[in-house]
Amino acid sequence: MDIEMENYDDEDPAEIYRKCVELLSSKDFIMEDSVIPTLKRFIHVKGTKEEAIHLLSSNYDAVAQIANLLAEWLLMTDLTLAEVQSTVEDNLKNMIIKHFDQKKADSIFLDESKGNPDWLTALIQHQPWRKLIFQLADKYPDCLMLTFTVKLISDAGFQSEITSISTASQQLEVFTRILKTSVTNFLEKGEEMLDSEKVLTEFAKLVSHGEHTYLYSQVLLHYLSLEPKGGSNVKRLFQEISRFAQKNGHNATPIMLALMGISSHPRLAQALSAMLAKDALNPADITTLYKCYQETSPPPVEFLRIPQFLDLLLDALFKPGSKLHSEQRPKYVYLLAYASSVHEAYRKHNNAYNNVQFRKSINRDELKPTIQAIEKVSSLCVERKGSSEIMPELKTLYQMIEKYQVVAYGIVYWVKHVVSEPSYFKLNTEQTPLHLALLDEVTACHNTLHKITLNLYIDIFEKQYDELEVLAQLELKKMILDRMIHLISKGCVVPVLKYIKQCWQKGDTDISLFRYFIIEVLSMITAPYSIEFIDLFLPLVECEEVTGNMRSEVETTLVNEFIETCKNLKNENRVHLED
Structure with missing residues (x-):
């Protein structure tokens, strides 16, 4: 409570006296910073020292001193100082949350001449109280005092602690700082953070909180993705956010395609946006895309490299039992081969951000052999799935896996569906089933597929196989560990060890x-x-x-x-x- 001491000679002494008595009678007022100015004012209007002492002492409950005394007693019970401090802070935070009054908090800023309270600046220097501010800001989004304090915290450099989505998205300046910090971390740590499902999901939730935050972030990320240094990592972020929005029922496809410059290709835009919005391919739109990319000057290949669209193509071509009409199948194969093998070169232009306008060459040298490889392997995968059926074509498969990464990716996709069948491991009694041996070849040839293959191994390792005997289950898990050890030998060391350590810490895996x-x-x-x-x-x-x-x-x-x-x-x- 601050008392203005200047020019009080112009005020009514009786009114000053009444206000001072009211303050001096308040609970534990002797602990307030303004007690000395208030006493001076009280004495100035003829209040007596005895009366002031009586008012202060009779209303002194010593709440703070009793709290300190209890803390000292707790220290005598062999609790550490850190434990006692944490206990006191937790109880105080619970009391503040329970009794917080938004109107009283906002009244701090009613008098603009007083400026920011010193105690507020000191408060945000301590992590527990910053965390409390974030909790309260979530609960009271319209509170002026809390909104201002969140900005103070951001200004002080603690924006990385603001993990609450609603708190972060309330102010553009605060949101921008958090976005900048997050993107910087992604750029500095690279694959480590990009491969973290948890980190990517939290970042996508932040960006996708509202239409305004999504559009603002995606526009910024799109322009950053065009930079030569770090652009590929930012583009991955851009794509992951688009995928997250789609999975959560938001049709963000128009924004993504607009930023990519698809308006210059209306036929392509209509066909591609329709399939992405429905998350399903259809022959008519595939035919439109096929014709667009057979033109002398086709649209940029990046439209075919949208992760969601590639997943749909892989599903159509490599999922066991997939039924594609014989006339349509070559078009699916062509689009997947084009996306994975065609290379485009662009002119550098300092004043333009849309590379579509400045393409100078298209290299299609690998397109035809890639089409042949995809056609050959996808036909095998769709028509045959048993080890005995695949064995005669094993040499061909190994050659295709080694030479074409898109084929290797398709193999992983296919194996994932095959081994997910409930009876697969019950019927396959080999020490290493052929399908998993194919994955060994994939990981030996393509380190960029290590993550997706490890995720498949983890799914198999954690799945319950109640139809198998206990010893058979252990042997199965040993076989999957062998695959993970093979991954380690090929350079995928840290991700595998992190997972094994996590299993050990959980305590639910056989020693x-x-x-x-x-x-x-x-x-x-x-x-x-x-x-x-x-x-x-x-x-x-x-x-x-x-x-x-x-x-x-x-x-x-x-x-x-x-x-x-x-x-x-x-x-x-x-x-x-x-x-």
Whole structure:
């Protein structure tokens, strides 16, 4: 409570006296910053010291002092200072949330001459209270004081803590800062963040909160995606946000296509937007696209590279049992081959953002062989799915997988559908089913398909197979671990180890599987190891429950040598940092 001390000689002494008595009679007023100015004013209008002392002391409940006393008692019960502080803060936050009054909070700003309260600036320097402000801002979106405080927090550089979508989207300046921070993190950390489903989903939720935030963000990301440095990562963000909006029932296709410059190609726009909006292909629109891309000067290939459209083409060409008319099938194949093999070169232009206008060449050298490869492999996948049926064509499949990434992607898509059938692993008794052996070849030839293949392995590993006996289930999981170990040998180290560590922390996986995984990995690796690798793998290896009782002396030696090597590397790294 602030009391204005200037020019009070012009006010009515009786009114001043009444206001001072009211303030001095309020609960614990002696703790307020304005107590000294109020006392001076009270004495100035002939109030007595005795009366002031009586008013302050009789209304002193010592709430803050009692809280401090209780905190000191808690410290005597062997609680740490951090635990006591957290307890006090949590209780205080609960009381504030329960009794928060929006009108009283907004009254702080009624007198513009007083400026921002000093205590508010001090408050936002502490993370627990910033978190409280965000909670209250979500609950009271129209509160002037909270809106202003959120902006103060953003101005102070703590915008990355604003995780609430509604809080972030209330002010353009705050939203822009959060968007900038998020995009910067994506650019700096690259694939690590782009491969994180959780991070991408949270970012997409933020951007897709409202039409205004979606349009603003997508326009910004589109122009950034045209920059030569980091543009590809930003384009991935742009596409992921469009996909998220589509999955959540929002027809964001017109915005995406408009930003890509499709208005210059009306026939293409009508056909493509219709299929994307319905999330389904149809022969008439496919024929329109086919004709557009057979022209001498076809539309840009980027329209065919929209992830949603590519998924629809893969589904039509590689899903077991897919029924395409013999006359239509070549058109589907042509569009997928065109999207994956045609390369376009553009002129640089400093004042233009739409590359469509400045294309200088189209390279279609790989189009015909890619068409032939897709036609050959997709026919095999759709018509035959048993190991015995595929075996005669195995050499051809391996050659196609190695040479054409789009074929490898189609194989992964096909295998995913085949192995998802309930009876697949019950009927396939081979040590490594042929379909999974094909995935080994995919991961050996194409590191960009590591993530999608690992996700498939995770789905199989976590699925319940109640129709199999317990031992058969363990053998199945070991077989999938072998596939993951193969992924590690091909460079997909951190994602696999993160998943295995996550399974170990959950505690719902058989210990023998971790023991098997550890020995297999230790058998194929050698020092030196990165700090990230040590942080992920060493805790699992050191776990007494997992590696405490190894079956052989060789296994025990592997474990002990790895632990010793890691400790030495950590010590060397610590010394290096200190120097």
